[in-house]
Amino acid sequence: MALFTKIAFASVFLLIIANIASAAYIVVTEPVNNKIDEGQTIDLGVVGPGQKLEITTGRSSGVFDFRGVEELWDRIKVEEKTLPAGWSKVDSLFYEGKPRAFAIVSSDAPDGDYILDFTGERDYGELSNAPMHFKGKVKVSKNVFEFSVLNKNVESGIEQPATFMLKLKNTGSASDVFEISVVSGLPKGWGFKKTVLVPYNSEKEVPYEISPSEQAEFSIKLKAVSLSSDKISREQQVTLVAKSSLFQDAKAASKGVILFPTIEQVVYNLIGFISANLFG
Numbered sequence: 001m002a003l004f005t006k007i008a009f010a011s012v013f014l015l016i017i018a019n020i021a022s023a024a025y026i027v028v029t030e031p032v033n034n035k036i037d038e039g040q041t042i043d044l045g046v047v048g049p050g051q052k053l054e055i056t057t058g059r060s061s062g063v064f065d066f067r068g069v070e071e072l073w074d075r076i077k078v079e080e081k082t083l084p085a086g087w088s089k090v091d092s093l094f095y096e097g098k099p100r101a102f103a104i105v106s107s108d109a110p111d112g113d114y115i116l117d118f119t120g121e122r123d124y125g126e127l128s129n130a131p132m133h134f135k136g137k138v139k140v141s142k143n144v145f146e147f148s149v150l151n152k153n154v155e156s157g158i159e160q161p162a163t164f165m166l167k168l169k170n171t172g173s174a175s176d177v178f179e180i181s182v183v184s185g186l187p188k189g190w191g192f193k194k195t196v197l198v199p200y201n202s203e204k205e206v207p208y209e210i211s212p213s214e215q216a217e218f219s220i221k222l223k224a225v226s227l228s229s230d231k232i233s234r235e236q237q238v239t240l241v242a243k244s245s246l247f248q249d250a251k252a253a254s255k256g257v258i259l260f261p262t263i264e265q266v267v268y269n270l271i272g273f274i275s276a277n278l279f280g
Helices: 002-023 246-253 262-279
Strands: 025-030 034-037 041-047 052-057 060-064 070-072 075-078 088-090 100-104 112-121 132-140 145-149 153-156 162-170 176-184 194-198 202-210 216-226 233-242
Touching: 025 060, 025 132, 041 052, 052 075, 075 100, 145 216, 145 233, 153 162, 162 176, 162 194, 162 216, 162 233, 176 202, 194 202
Parallel strands: 041 132, 153 233
Antiparallel strands: 025 034, 025 052, 052 100, 060 070, 075 112, 088 100, 112 132, 145 162, 162 202, 176 194, 176 216, 216 233
């Protein structure tokens, strides 16, 4: 009789676990939004080599205990044993309001499709005996952003900032930081590096300024490169025409020349005052 009771209890327990496993779900909220059941595969989009893919989920499971209280997922894990060679991962913390796990793509990852395995875990309750497994499909490609210049031809005065408006569009599923710099076309020391964070599936416009020190026409090559991998980069050609003018000279004169004799300083200040009031 005791053996029969144990067998019956075990059967009921296994039946409960089976029902929990079939009923449980996880809601993935980023980088895509979808409800996932046990064993299903979700398309997480495109990422570049070296980029960090963030997977955010809700804690809801759809499973309730005997009191009618929903059991919540406590952690999301990326299964290390199934990661492609050179990849790494960071599991979510326990009890985060929105569990976030990370899969870091190898900087040398060749283009192609990859399958990652994830597990939802609960620390206690019925779900602690029935972790939920699902898969994520990821496409690796170097073509995950667009780089363009809204004004490719800019005219400026000497020592006056010439502003190029740059547009970076992140078409991938991973947020990334891009570095903008001058590759060629300017004397050494004129260009500078500027970093811009562009969230996944979004675009950002940023100004890039150059202050020419001499009169000339410059054919400049600008480059935007991901800080995750130098394999993710784009270039744009722009033109800067720097020239002197009476107006520019007059505005520059308002700054004064401290080594000039007093009478000449007064004249320069007068010219600067007139130019500022007449031309703004």
